[in-house]
Amino acid sequence: MNGDEYILEMRNITKTFGDLVANDGVTLRVKKGSVHALVGENGAGKSTLMNVLACLYKQDYGDIVLNGRHVHFRNSRDAARSGIGMVHQEFMLFKDLTVLENIMYGFEEKTAWIFINKRKTKRKIKEICEKYHFNIPLEAKVNDLPVSMLQQVEIVKVLYKGADIIVLDEPTSVLTPQGVEGLFDAIRFLARSGKTIIFITHKLKEVFAVADTITVLRDGRVTGNVRPEDVNENELARLMVGREVMLQADRSARELGGVFLRAEDVSVRDKDGVLRLKHANFDIREGEIVGIAGVAGSGQQQLVEAIFGLSGVEEGGKITFLGQDITRAEPRERRRMGMGYVPQDRLGVGANALGTVWENSIMGYHISHGFKSKVFLRHKEIDEFTGRVVSQFNVKTPNIYEKLGNLSGGNIQKLIVGRESIQDNRLLIVEDPTRGIDVGAVEFVWAKMLEIASSGRAILLVSHELNEVMQLSDRILVVYNGEIFDGGRYQEKNDREIGLLMLGGGESDAG
Amino acid sequence: MPDNRALDGTIRKFFSPDVGIGIARYILSFAGVLILGSILIMAQGEDPIRAARLIVYGALGNLVAIGNSLRWAMPCMLTGAASIIAMKSGVINLGIEGQMYVGAFTAAVLGWAVRLPPGVHVVVCIAGAGIAGVAWAIVPALMRLFLSVNEYVTTMMMNFIATLFCDYFVVWMIIPSSGITTTTAATPPIASGARLSTLIKGTSCSTGLIIGIAVCLLVCILYKYTIKGYELKQVGENLKFAKTGGVNVKKTFIIIFVLSGFLGGLSGGVEVTGGYYRYVSGFSYTMGWEGIMIANICNNNPIGLIFASIVWGGLKTGAMSMERGTTLNRLTVNLLQMFFVILVSINYEGIFRYFADRMKKRRQARRFLEGENRGGKSACSGM
Numbered sequence: 001m002n003g004d005e006y007i008l009e010m011r012n013i014t015k016t017f018g019d020l021v022a023n024d025g026v027t028l029r030v031k032k033g034s035v036h037a038l039v040g041e042n043g044a045g046k047s048t049l050m051n052v053l054a055c056l057y058k059q060d061y062g063d064i065v066l067n068g069r070h071v072h073f074r075n076s077r078d079a080a081r082s083g084i085g086m087v088h089q090e091f092m093l094f095k096d097l098t099v100l101e102n103i104m105y106g107f108e109e110k111t112a113w114i115f116i117n118k119r120k121t122k123r124k125i126k127e128i129c130e131k132y133h134f135n136i137p138l139e140a141k142v143n144d145l146p147v148s149m150l151q152q153v154e155i156v157k158v159l160y161k162g163a164d165i166i167v168l169d170e171p172t173s174v175l176t177p178q179g180v181e182g183l184f185d186a187i188r189f190l191a192r193s194g195k196t197i198i199f200i201t202h203k204l205k206e207v208f209a210v211a212d213t214i215t216v217l218r219d220g221r222v223t224g225n226v227r228p229e230d231v232n233e234n235e236l237a238r239l240m241v242g243r244e245v246m247l248q249a250d251r252s253a254r255e256l257g258g259v260f261l262r263a264e265d266v267s268v269r270d271k272d273g274v275l276r277l278k279h280a281n282f283d284i285r286e287g288e289i290v291g292i293a294g295v296a297g298s299g300q301q302q303l304v305e306a307i308f309g310l311s312g313v314e315e316g317g318k319i320t321f322l323g324q325d326i327t328r329a330e331p332r333e334r335r336r337m338g339m340g341y342v343p344q345d346r347l348g349v350g351a352n353a354l355g356t357v358w359e360n361s362i363m364g365y366h367i368s369h370g371f372k373s374k375v376f377l378r379h380k381e382i383d384e385f386t387g388r389v390v391s392q393f394n395v396k397t398p399n400i401y402e403k404l405g406n407l408s409g410g411n412i413q414k415l416i417v418g419r420e421s422i423q424d425n426r427l428l429i430v431e432d433p434t435r436g437i438d439v440g441a442v443e444f445v446w447a448k449m450l451e452i453a454s455s456g457r458a459i460l461l462v463s464h465e466l467n468e469v470m471q472l473s474d475r476i477l478v479v480y481n482g483e484i485f486d487g488g489r490y491q492e493k494n495d496r497e498i499g500l501l502m503l504g505g506g507e508s509d510a511g
Numbered sequence: 512m513p514d515n516r517a518l519d520g521t522i523r524k525f526f527s528p529d530v531g532i533g534i535a536r537y538i539l540s541f542a543g544v545l546i547l548g549s550i551l552i553m554a555q556g557e558d559p560i561r562a563a564r565l566i567v568y569g570a571l572g573n574l575v576a577i578g579n580s581l582r583w584a585m586p587c588m589l590t591g592a593a594s595i596i597a598m599k600s601g602v603i604n605l606g607i608e609g610q611m612y613v614g615a616f617t618a619a620v621l622g623w624a625v626r627l628p629p630g631v632h633v634v635v636c637i638a639g640a641g642i643a644g645v646a647w648a649i650v651p652a653l654m655r656l657f658l659s660v661n662e663y664v665t666t667m668m669m670n671f672i673a674t675l676f677c678d679y680f681v682v683w684m685i686i687p688s689s690g691i692t693t694t695t696a697a698t699p700p701i702a703s704g705a706r707l708s709t710l711i712k713g714t715s716c717s718t719g720l721i722i723g724i725a726v727c728l729l730v731c732i733l734y735k736y737t738i739k740g741y742e743l744k745q746v747g748e749n750l751k752f753a754k755t756g757g758v759n760v761k762k763t764f765i766i767i768f769v770l771s772g773f774l775g776g777l778s779g780g781v782e783v784t785g786g787y788y789r790y791v792s793g794f795s796y797t798m799g800w801e802g803i804m805i806a807n808i809c810n811n812n813p814i815g816l817i818f819a820s821i822v823w824g825g826l827k828t829g830a831m832s833m834e835r836g837t838t839l840n841r842l843t844v845n846l847l848q849m850f851f852v853i854l855v856s857i858n859y860e861g862i863f864r865y866f867a868d869r870m871k872k873r874r875q876a877r878r879f880l881e882g883e884n885r886g887g888k889s890a891c892s893g894m
Contacts, residue, residue: 016872061876310755335757343755352749363745363756366738376736 006065007032007196008053008165013062015048022048023059024220030165030213035187035197037211039204040240045220046200047089050167054086055079077106085163087154089170093142100125100138103157128159133189147295148179155186159195166190167198172206173464176295177499184210202240204233216240251450251490254474257286260427260458261307261321267314268302275314277302278482284427284460289453291473291487292462295502299482300462301344304429307460308341309334322426335368340425342417344432344462346409350416353405357397360404360415361386365423385422393418394444410437417445421452428452431462446472466495466502480504532860533810540854548847557837566844569832570825576832578714582786584824585716586611586795588723589778590802591809591816592730597771599734599811601747602764606648606666607775608799609673613647614640614779616677619790620685622701622783629704636705637722637780644776645769647673652768656761670799678792696792707785719785723820726774730813743767775799804852823848 008030015023023045030036038046051057053064055073064071066082073079093102100122109120122138129136134152142150151171158166168187172180187197187210201207207214208228216224216239224239231239261284268277277299284290292300305311307319309331319327326334331341341364343349351360362382371381386400393414397407404412417433433449434442449472453459463469469476476487478501485501487493493501549559570580590607597604618640627635651665682696689699707717734740745753746763754760778798787794805823809815830844 014875016875060872308755330757330759331755332757332759341755345751348749349751349755352745352752354748355745359741359745362741363752366741367757371738373738375738377738377741 005031007067009063009065010049010053011063011065013049013052013064014060015045015052015057016060021220023052023062025062026217026220026222028215028222029225030196030198032196033191033194034212035191035199035210037207037214038198038200038217039202039207039214039236040217041202044202044217044240046202046217047169048220049217050086050169050198050200053079053167054084056086080158080161080163083162083164084167085158085161085165086167087151087158087169087171089173091150091154093150093153095143096141098139098141099136099145099153102142102153103138103160107161125156125160128156132156132159132186132193134186147297148175148182151175151179151183152186155190163195165196165198167200169200170202171199172201172203176502177466177496178503180206204236204240207236208233254287254454256288256474257456259283260286260288261319261460263307264318264320266303266306266317266319268299268306268311269314270302276482277306277479280306280484282477282484284458286458287453287456288474289449289459289461289472291469291476292460292479293466293469293476293487293498293502294479296464298479298502300431300479302482303479303484304341304431304460304462308339308429332367335364338368338424338426340364340420340423340428342420342428342430342433344435346412346416346435347405351404351412353403355404356401357390357395357404357407357415358382358386358400361389361400361419364419368423368425388422389415389418392422393448394441410441413437414441414445417448421448425457427458427460429460429462432464433461434463434465434468466498470495470498478502536855536857536859539859540851540857543854544847544851547850548843551843551846552839555839555843557839562833562837562839565833565836566826566829568829570829572832574711575714576828578711578716579828580821580825581711581720582714582716582824583827584820585719585723585785586778586782586798587801587805587820587823588720588727588816589774589781590799591805591820592723592726592802592813593771593774593778594803594806595730595811595813595816596743596774597767598806599747600743600763600767601750602767602771603663604648604666604768604771604775605663605803606651606669606673606799607771607778607802608795608797609666609670610644610647610772610775611779611782611795611799612670612673612677613643614776615783615794616680616698616779616790617643617776618705618780618783619698619701622705623689623699623789626702627704632702632705633707633784636701636784637777640780640783641773641777644772644774644779646772648768648772648775649765652765656764674793677790681790681792698790700789701783705784706788707781715786717781717785719781722777722781724817726777727813727817730816734813739766778802804849808852808855 006029008028010026010028013023013026013028014021026045026049028038028049038049040046048057052059055076055078064073071082073082094105097105100118103125104116104121108116109124111117125138128134134156136149136152136156137145142153145153155166171183175183184206187199191197191212199211211228214224214226214228214231214236215222216226216236218240226236226239263280263282266277266280267275270276280303282290292303294300302311306313306317309326309329313319313327317327318325321334321337321339324337326337347353362385365385371378383400389395390397390400395407395411395415395418397411404415407415413433413435414437417430420428420430430449433445437445446468449459449461461469461472474490476489476493476498478485478487478498480502481504487498487501552559552562569576571577590611593607593610594604618636621636621639622632625632625635647669648666651660651662651669654660654665655662678696681698685698686696707719710716710718710720734744742753742758742763743766745756746758746760746767750760753763782794782798783790801823805816805819809819826844826848830841833839833844834841
């Protein structure tokens with residue numbers, strides 16, 4: 001094979017973290033001016049590989065060849081100077097600074113070496129924006145811009161730093177379907193203008209829409225290098241997970257019972273006094289799964305916090321649970337009444353990494369239906385309950401006295417979901433229940449949630465995976481900018497219609 | 512293999528998940544202190560082995576020595592327990608010293624000014640001391656809850672207020688009113704009915720030792736076997752987790768301060784009723800601070816605290832005997848105690864992991880290169 005046509009070659013990259021082999025002899029060859037998709041499940045080693053490229057991690061061994069020459073970057077700045085630009089999954093922006101300040105940070109044009117020449121910098125950035133058709137307000141504060149705009153800011157930032165190879169790490173996870181189209185247009189245009197794009201994703205549809213070449217990673221190894229015209233979705237999925245997967249929830253019709261939870265005119269302000277949830281009105285009925293869809297940061301978090309009692313509700317709002325007014329009740333009271341919560345932030349909120357497996361398992365249970373004694377811990381009861389969580393949810397742990405922090409992320413997630421599901425809660429609030437767990441476990445968790453709903457309980461599902469919400473929910477609510485819109489019943493609206501609502505394209509009020 | 516696992520589980524259940532690392536930590540730290548101590552003592556022209564023998568003899572040589580060692584272990588247990596309760600729950604109580612002073616002062620005043628039947632008098636004195644400690648600790652707790660003032664600062668500042676306040680009262684109110692002339696700033700002795708009985712004759716080891724051990728055991732039971740203790744621990748280890756789990760964090764927070772302050776005050780009360788029999792200005796010689804250090808040494812384990820306190824008390828008594836027998840100052844022992852605290856606090860686990868990881872990677876790289884030199888293609892599947 002002729003090596004000259006590749007702008008970038010990464011050869012036999014191996015990177016380990018303790019016992020975890022994140023990349024195991026990965027070789028990646030990228031052609032100049034192409035869109036190269038790097039696909040794989042969560043935890044397959046995609047981001048690690050790219051972080052090695054950007055020199056955020058140092059590989060244990062393996063070489064990087066850029067434009068036909070071996071390179072050894074000393075730090076990430078060095079990598080950026082050599083033309084590697086990275087757009088991270090989580091935006092790396094200073095929220096209180098303007099777009100212009102964010103873009104020029106670290107690479108300012110200077111007068112007499114020490115003074116920042118803002119005018120010259122701005123001119124340069126404007127040229128880039130015009131050349132690549134980006135239309136972003138340079139003087140606006142980052143805080144005031146929507147997410148899709150921030151992504152453009154990130155791309156312009158790497159272009160300004162002189163990137164020839166632009167790495168986009170799961171760029172579509174924060175975007176609506178419409179936003180994704182816009183991003184793809186930008187990617188195609190950049191490729192035509194001679195830039196090389198490495199596009200990390202685990203969504204197959206996107207790969208076929210935009211990629212020229214595909215490299216598939218699984219468990220830190222390359223399982224295939226293919227062209228999109230040579231494979232179909234199923235074949236690609238098999239390369240990714242090693243078997244055929246059909247992610248379709250198995251639903252059966254359910255009778256809906258009486259109203260479990262009713263939110264009336266619920267508004268929430270955040271710490272800075274900004275109104276993040278505006279006059280929400282909705283019901284959750286017995287046996288129902290209500291899904292909340294929306295772009296991250298649209299007010300889902302405030303909604304959940306209000307229902308679970310973690311943040312206060314504005315005057316005039318009222319939350320009723322099982323016929324009782326719980327607007328001002330503490331989480332302890334709500335748990336006792338039968339409300340469970342699977343938080344999005346696993347280690348920050350959902351678990352105690354320093355504690356043991358059993359300590360993490362009984363949290364909440366010790367209050368709600370709990371143990372026979374209200375004063376003493378009965379280890380027999382604890383062992384029994386923890387055993388149920390561990391075995392029913394297939395949590396891999398040597399024993400229940402193991403430190404939770406030693407478990408893998410997926411197992412911790414299963415433990416949290418298991419703990420809240422087994423507690424016999426009447427209403428379960430679930431945020432991103434399948435984040436970071438493998439495909440097999442996703443099917444399992446979905447089935448469990450449907451099972452819970454059919455056993456006469458109810459679920460409020462908040463997920464950033466639109467597919468998850470659409471598959472599981474009996475009724476979908478869409479949050480946009482703190483307001484709730486009706487997303488219809490199961491399969492009443494398609495993903496484009498819901499995507500439009502997520503972007504603020506709806507006018508009807510809440511359901 | 513399965514047997515091994517079950518055993519492993521049992522060990523983890525009754526000790527802590529990291530029991531092996533804990534043992535290694537003490538052995539390494541002790542070795543470090545022995546080396547440092549030998550150098551230190553030799554530098555002053557003395558024989559380290561002889562000095563060590565004098566320390567051990569002074570601490571354990573006869574019944575009187577043992578009694579004195581236990582007498583000094585007593586305050587360590589109480590202040591240590593006060594510190595453990597706070598630290599296990601994620602609160603830093605740097606105000607144990609101050610709580611101890613107000614406790615001691617209250618006990619001394621109650622013991623001197625009030626007349627009560629013998630048995631009851633002691634109990635009233637000690638309980639009063641505990642309540643005074645609670646009153647002193649509740650101020651920082653309320654400031655933290657309602658004004659978001661960090662308890663690091665408030666508990667520490669309250670120490671100075673406590674010591675000076677107590678001295679002020681003694682010097683300007685009690686000494687003039689009692690009509691005695693004295694050169695030390697101290698209250699008159701407490702009534703004999705307000706004193707704890709002596710446990711070992713001829714020494715100052717009082718029944719306060721039993722109180723100390725009982726407190727350690729109670730703390731152990733609280734954390735290991737009660738639901739409240741479980742909640743306290745979760746609050747300390749992850750506040751948000753506890754909150755979403757339904758623990759009433761504010762209430763728990765007050766409980767922590769109340770318990771910790773109570774034990775702090777109690778330690779002062781026991782010092783007065785079982786040691787000095789009066790309040791003496793500056794009596795503690797930083798005993799409150801040593802509680803924090805000992806809690807750190809025993810890794811916040813209340814049973815470990817009993818043993819750590821006895822060793823600490825033994826060193827205190829042994830150091831005096833060493834001072835008598837050699838030209839060395841007893842501060843040498845103090846210095847070594849502090850060294851030990853520092854060495855024990857080192858994150859040996861992290862250091863070990865770092866080197867193990869590095870070694871492993873080097874080995875792998877070597878193996879990989881060898882494989883390549885032999886001409887075999889590497890494991891990856893290229894294009």
